[in-house]
Amino acid sequence: MGKAGGDSRSLINEQGLRIDGRKIDELRPVKIEVGILRNADGSAYIEFGKNKIMAAVYGPKEVHPKHSALPDKALLRCRYHMSPFSTEERKNPAPSRREIEISKVMREALEPALMLEDYPRTAIDVFVEVLQSDGGSRCAGISAASVALADAGINMRDLVAACAAGKVAGQVVVDVDDIEDKEGQADLPIAIMPSSNQVTLLQLDGQLNDEEFNKAFNFAVQGCKQVYQLQREALIGKYFGRSEVPEGGQ
Amino acid sequence: MSAVKKTIVVEQLKRAQMNELLVKGKRLDGRGLLDRRDLTVVTNVIEKAEGSARVTLGNTEVIAGVKVNMGTPFPDTPDKGLLVVSAEVLPLASPYAEPGPPDERTIELARVTDRGVRESGMIDVSKLVLVPGKHVYAVFVDVSILNVDGNLFDAVSAATVAAILSTRIPKYEVPAEGGAPVKTDQKMPLPVQTIPVAVTMAKIGEHLIVDPTSEEEAVMDTRITFVSDDRGNICAGQKGLPGSLTLDQVIFAARTAKLKGEEARLILKQGVGSV
Numbered sequence: 216m217g218k219a220g221g222d223s224r225s226l227i228n229e230q231g232l233r234i235d236g237r238k239i240d241e242l243r244p245v246k247i248e249v250g251i252l253r254n255a256d257g258s259a260y261i262e263f264g265k266n267k268i269m270a271a272v273y274g275p276k277e278v279h280p281k282h283s284a285l286p287d288k289a290l291l292r293c294r295y296h297m298s299p300f301s302t303e304e305r306k307n308p309a310p311s312r313r314e315i316e317i318s319k320v321m322r323e324a325l326e327p328a329l330m331l332e333d334y335p336r337t338a339i340d341v342f343v344e345v346l347q348s349d350g351g352s353r354c355a356g357i358s359a360a361s362v363a364l365a366d367a368g369i370n371m372r373d374l375v376a377a378c379a380a381g382k383v384a385g386q387v388v389v390d391v392d393d394i395e396d397k398e399g400q401a402d403l404p405i406a407i408m409p410s411s412n413q414v415t416l417l418q419l420d421g422q423l424n425d426e427e428f429n430k431a432f433n434f435a436v437q438g439c440k441q442v443y444q445l446q447r448e449a450l451i452g453k454y455f456g457r458s459e460v461p462e463g464g465q
Numbered sequence: 466m467s468a469v470k471k472t473i474v475v476e477q478l479k480r481a482q483m484n485e486l487l488v489k490g491k492r493l494d495g496r497g498l499l500d501r502r503d504l505t506v507v508t509n510v511i512e513k514a515e516g517s518a519r520v521t522l523g524n525t526e527v528i529a530g531v532k533v534n535m536g537t538p539f540p541d542t543p544d545k546g547l548l549v550v551s552a553e554v555l556p557l558a559s560p561y562a563e564p565g566p567p568d569e570r571t572i573e574l575a576r577v578t579d580r581g582v583r584e585s586g587m588i589d590v591s592k593l594v595l596v597p598g599k600h601v602y603a604v605f606v607d608v609s610i611l612n613v614d615g616n617l618f619d620a621v622s623a624a625t626v627a628a629i630l631s632t633r634i635p636k637y638e639v640p641a642e643g644g645a646p647v648k649t650d651q652k653m654p655l656p657v658q659t660i661p662v663a664v665t666m667a668k669i670g671e672h673l674i675v676d677p678t679s680e681e682e683a684v685m686d687t688r689i690t691f692v693s694d695d696r697g698n699i700c701a702g703q704k705g706l707p708g709s710l711t712l713d714q715v716i717f718a719a720r721t722a723k724l725k726g727e728e729a730r731l732i733l734k735q736g737v738g739s740v
Contacts, residue, residue: 312572319569319705323687326707401584403702413709417689419702420584428699428719436712 226384226395233395235264239388240434242378242441247359247449249366257367259449261359264392265349270359272367275337289334293322295356297345317353324357324377324406324416330370339369350393351379354404354442357416362446366453374446375415377406378438380431387427389434401427405435409443412436480669480684487672493680499721501664501676504623504729506736508631516632516655518736520624523678524614529606529624533634535646536603538594546593547603550579552610552621559613577703578608578621578663581692585661585700588629592656595639595646602634604655615678618690622663623733629655630737659694660733661701662726666690666718673714675725689715691722695730699723 227233237243243264252258255271262268278284295317299308310318325341341364343356354377361375381391383399396402401421407414423431483493490498502523511517516531536547552575556564567575582588593602606628608621632655637646667677667685677685687708692701699719704710710718 312576315569315572316576319573320703323705323707327709408709412712414704414712414715415709417702417704417710417715419691419699420580422584422586422694422698422700424698425720425723429716432712432715 226398227386227388233383233388235392237390239386240437242390242438243392245442245445247362247445249362249449249453255363255367257363257365257369259359259362259366261355261362263349263351263355263358264390265347266345266352266355267347268352268356268359269344269346270356270363271342271344272339272360272363272369273342274339274367275334275369276340278336278338284336284338287335288331289329289336290338291322291326291329291331291341292338293318293325293341293343293360295321295343295345295353297348297352301345301348317356320416320418321353321357321360325360325364325375327413327415328361328371328373328375328408329364330372333370339364339367348393350391350396351404353377354379354406357406358442358446362449365450373408373410374443375406376409376439376443376446377404377416378435378442379404380435380438382421382423382427382431387430387434389438401431403428403431403435405432405439407436407439409440476684479680483681483684484670484672487669487674492674494678498672499675499725501619501725501729502678504732506623506627506733508627508737514628515634516628516630518624518627518631520620520627520736522616522620522623522676524612525610525616525620526612527608527610527617527620527624529608529621529628531628531632532605532607533632534603534605535595535600535637538598538601543598544594545590546588546601548579548583548588548590548606549604550582550606550608550625551575552578552608552617554610554613554617558610562610562613573703573705574617574621575608577618577690577701578625580701580703581622581661581663582606582625582629585692585694585698586658587626587661587694589656589658595637600637600639600646602637604629604632604634613679615680615682616665616676618665619663619676619729622661622692623729626660626662627733627737630657630660630733659696660730661692661694662729662733663690663692663701664722664725664729666721668708668710668714673718673721675721689718691719693723693726697723 246262248260251260257272357377382401406416508518514530633652636651688705
């Protein structure tokens with residue numbers, strides 16, 4: 216918000232490093248854990264910089280209310296929610312318009328990867344809870360949710376990996392954090408299915424010319440591919456043990 | 466929001482029919498893949514509003530009104546005026562629209578429109594401040610959808626922009642002895658810096674088409690919107706609906722949005738009488 220007039224004097228220093236010491240094409244440290252909640256059918260925890268996010272999947276299960284069931288596929292429902300203590304100022308726990316929009320685009324980002332037609336007349340619920348937010352929480356949330364869906368054993372065409380790129384101090388950078396998002400000039404979060412190079416989420420706010428847009432888009436795609444490797448490693452680590460990392464897809 | 470109810474059989478038949486045409490570069494209503502429907506803009510249709518516009522895009526029809534009053538700025542932006550864009554699909558707009566609080570699709574619609582106006586810097590909100598941290602102009606743009614026939618994003622965006630361009634706000638003055646600003650009889654336009662235009666494309670099969678109708682939206686796989694300003698920048702974007710796009714399709718959509726946006730910007734300018 217208010218990116219157009221942001222003051223970006225010291226967001227990138229003379230050595231080309233960003234406020235947290237990253238290079239322009241470097242992601243924040245990412246940690247993914249699989250199967251962290253006992254009750255859920257699938258779950259994952261992601262730390263993406265200071266973002267701390269939990270994702271849980273329940274389903275396929277009976278649909279309530281019954282009339283919302285679909286005859287030919289599973290009903291995918293998604294809730295993105297930020298804890299009141301996750302932000303600088305306390306956040307009202309009631310879902311905001313922003314959270315409702317993110318829940319919608321998140322569901323639409325995950326759906327192309329899921330073989331929902333395998334589970335007619337059921338519901339699959341995805342809950343994403345942001346325990347601490349640090350910019351880029353929708354991307355981290357999608358990446359975690361996709362791992363949780365795989366952990367739940369839902370049939371999938373691919374994982375969904377998400378990452379943002381943006382423009383900070385006049386330069387295109389990958390994975391904008393909270394300060395860069397607030398004071399930078401543009402934010403371009405995307406999600407892809409890395410095996411088929413299909414884009415399943417794309418949002419943009421802030422100004423980019425043609426060249427910057429192409430570069431940012433490319434940076435974000437590369438960021439997604441790095442996240443994808445970490446998602447794979449986390450899943451392989453849980454299901455095959457850390458030592459054996461098979462070549463190719465899961 | 467869609468005016469055409471989805472039924473599986475009709476959907477499959479329509480889809481097949483459309484795909485057959487799309488391969489030949491045509492659409493059901495005779496348009497080419499990248500042609501927009503007729504866009505008409507009439508401003509100052511509501512005298513009591515500080516600005517207003519009625520926009521039709523084919524059979525899609527929307528009306529936007531701007532109300533301006535004094536407000537308190539957000540604590541984190543004490544030196545900026547307020548800008549709020551909201552949208553509502555009126556129950557009279559389609560047989561499937563229902564009264565009630567806005568659903569997620571309407572919230573998305575309003576937020577994407579808001580993002581286009583805000584991120585393009587259309588209104589210089591720093592010029593809407595009377596007493597920093599205390600008194601600023603609050604600009605409310607409310608858009609009501611009157612008739613639904615697809616591509617609400619572009620219609621709502623056009624109406625919002627046209628209404629803002631036509632707005633004349635009362636000038637307030639801060640009394641010399643301090644205190645709350647007082648309304649004067651003078652009017653002034655909003656501090657407009659650029660004209661953002663949204664262009665929405667639907668993907669049906671492997672084809673991207675500009676400005677989908679309800680019929681086309683009923684069978685589309687996914688939807689992508691880009692907003693461009695008049696300085697060659699893309700300033701907002703949103704992919705909506707399940708379904709996906711290839712990397713090349715995203716780049717193509719961004720380029721198309723800029724090209725097609727130019728034409729629409731001209732119509733908007735003519736509509737508000739600034740050309």
